[in-house]
Amino acid sequence: MILVGAVSEIPVGESVRVQGQVAIAVFNVDGEFYAIDDTCTHQDASLSDGWLEGCAVECPLHAACFDLRTGRPSGPPARKPVRTHEVVLVDDQVYVHETIGTGVPAEVVGAGSGEIR
Amino acid sequence: MRAVTVVGASLAGLTAVRALRDQGFDGRITVVGEEPHAPYDRPPLSKEFLAGTVSEADLALETPEDTSLGADWRLGRTAASLDTAGRAVVLDDGERIVSDGVVLATGARARCLPGQALDGVHTLRTLDDAIALRKVLVPGSRLVVIGAGFIGSEIASTAAGMGLRADVVETEPVPLRKPLGLEMGRLCSRLHATKNVRLHTGAGLAGLVGTTRVTGVKLTDGRELPADVVVLGIGASPCVDWLIGSGVELVNGVRTDARGLTTVPGVVAVGDCANSDRAHASEPVRLEHWTNAVQQPIAAVAALLDREHNPPAHHALPYFWSDQYGHRIQFAGHRTEGSTVEVLEGDVDSFDFLALYRDRDGNPEAVLAVDRARSFGRWRRQLAGLLSPAH
Numbered sequence: 001m002i003l004v005g006a007v008s009e010i011p012v013g014e015s016v017r018v019q020g021q022v023a024i025a026v027f028n029v030d031g032e033f034y035a036i037d038d039t040c041t042h043q044d045a046s047l048s049d050g051w052l053e054g055c056a057v058e059c060p061l062h063a064a065c066f067d068l069r070t071g072r073p074s075g076p077p078a079r080k081p082v083r084t085h086e087v088v089l090v091d092d093q094v095y096v097h098e099t100i101g102t103g104v105p106a107e108v109v110g111a112g113s114g115e116i117r
Numbered sequence: 118m119r120a121v122t123v124v125g126a127s128l129a130g131l132t133a134v135r136a137l138r139d140q141g142f143d144g145r146i147t148v149v150g151e152e153p154h155a156p157y158d159r160p161p162l163s164k165e166f167l168a169g170t171v172s173e174a175d176l177a178l179e180t181p182e183d184t185s186l187g188a189d190w191r192l193g194r195t196a197a198s199l200d201t202a203g204r205a206v207v208l209d210d211g212e213r214i215v216s217d218g219v220v221l222a223t224g225a226r227a228r229c230l231p232g233q234a235l236d237g238v239h240t241l242r243t244l245d246d247a248i249a250l251r252k253v254l255v256p257g258s259r260l261v262v263i264g265a266g267f268i269g270s271e272i273a274s275t276a277a278g279m280g281l282r283a284d285v286v287e288t289e290p291v292p293l294r295k296p297l298g299l300e301m302g303r304l305c306s307r308l309h310a311t312k313n314v315r316l317h318t319g320a321g322l323a324g325l326v327g328t329t330r331v332t333g334v335k336l337t338d339g340r341e342l343p344a345d346v347v348v349l350g351i352g353a354s355p356c357v358d359w360l361i362g363s364g365v366e367l368v369n370g371v372r373t374d375a376r377g378l379t380t381v382p383g384v385v386a387v388g389d390c391a392n393s394d395r396a397h398a399s400e401p402v403r404l405e406h407w408t409n410a411v412q413q414p415i416a417a418v419a420a421l422l423d424r425e426h427n428p429p430a431h432h433a434l435p436y437f438w439s440d441q442y443g444h445r446i447q448f449a450g451h452r453t454e455g456s457t458v459e460v461l462e463g464d465v466d467s468f469d470f471l472a473l474y475r476d477r478d479g480n481p482e483a484v485l486a487v488d489r490a491r492s493f494g495r496w497r498r499q500l501a502g503l504l505s506p507a508h
């Protein structure tokens with residue numbers, strides 16, 4: 001598990017970047033924490049620098065939007081989802097349990113986006 | 118409306134097709150594209166694709182969902198004229214595609230030099246251009262880029278990273294003066310020196326040296342720079358010649374209103390070819406920006422279909438970015454002549470800062486950031502809120 005920091009250090013609407021096997025972005029959405037791969041699947045940009053809108057983050061470069069709960073892009077220009085990672089709170093500390101492997105489940109790619117669109 | 122023809126099969130054309138379906142149009146869609154390739158993303162052509170870290174497949178713009186768009190793609194076909202009376206797009210082989218609505222998304226083409234082309238002289242606009250250029254960017258060879266605009270600077274940056282010796286030639290005393298102003302143009306052009314790329318300002322191209330193959334360039338100040346490869350980064354012209362005589366008003370591209378409507382009913386224009394009225398701008402602006410090509414088609418399709426369209430306020434501000442020499446430049450807004458600029462965050466000397474532009478009256482009008490994506494995103498939205506309501 002990767003220590004992200006104290007809950008108090010990541011205010012609502014803020015995000016931080018931590019280094020796992022790859023960079024991971026951690027977001028505080030109204031007290032709920034979410035973690036996804038930090039690098040946009042479209043082109044090289046850091047999603048932790050993105051704009052948080054509800055449970056989605058908008059890439060700071062091209063405005064590709066990813067659902068923080070599923071990692072799925074809500075539409076172009078991104079075509080592939082980002083991985084999501086489990087967030088664990090212990091004693092007011094935020095930890096990320098990194099999803100191992102590059103495994104984006106095949107059925108996620110391009111499938112079922114109708115519900116998001 | 119039962120049938121729409123989209124002329125242009127790049128980002129703006131594809132976005133128009135998606136917007137037509139998203140906005141409930143279930144009629145026939147025909148897309149005409151001059152290039153043989155399915156829609157692809159152009160920004161990486163001067164950067165990752167040129168460097169070889171991104172493949173042709175990575176450039177594909179279509180997503181798996183796009184297969185359900187049900188459009189009839191006519192790729193490798195050229196629109197020769199628009200018959201507004203007959204509501205037909207006429208292709209160069211005489212085929213007539215008749216429809217109720219037409220989306221003009223023909224983009225722009227790279228400007229070239231008049232006269233016979235020498236081998237080794239390139240422009241960069243299309244995938245085929247990039248493939249050709251990539252083949253000749255060999256480590257150790259000498260590249261001269263004509264024009265220190267964003268494309269030229271990115272190409273020089275990529276080439277320097279690939280181990281070429283690069284020179285950049287710019288007619289203006291200060292590069293990027295038009296988009297960024299004197300002060301920030303001067304500052305950003307200092308990036309070239311960080312990777313030992315030589316920038317020659319105030320020097321125009323007097324001529325190319327070589328018989329069949331280019332061996333150098335002559336500058337207007339009398340100097341001669343040896344070159345194995347020359348890239349012309351001297352701007353682009355809207356692809357609208359085919360519309361001359363159609364009745365569609367042409368002024369530096371297709372003249373449109375703020376929604377993308379042209380002077381001919383049922384015909385809209387979007388992307389690089391459209392010279393459009395813009396909120397917060399005193400005169401029409403033709404934008405060659407990626408983001409414009411994904412925003413304007415949605416508004417124009419809504420106008421074509423007579424639908425409501427209420428984009429976020431910050432979409433009214435032009436936005437572009439440029440990646441060069443390991444730094445990311447982002448800009449949003451309309452910079453006017455006589456603007457002043459104030460650095461609000463960071464340090465200009467380490468190329469890590471955010472700056473705000475104000476017009477002559479002191480009103481905020483644009484924001485520039487280098488390697489400050491997070492602040493930039495916030496300022497971009499804040500700026501849109503600060504501007505007076507769209508007129």
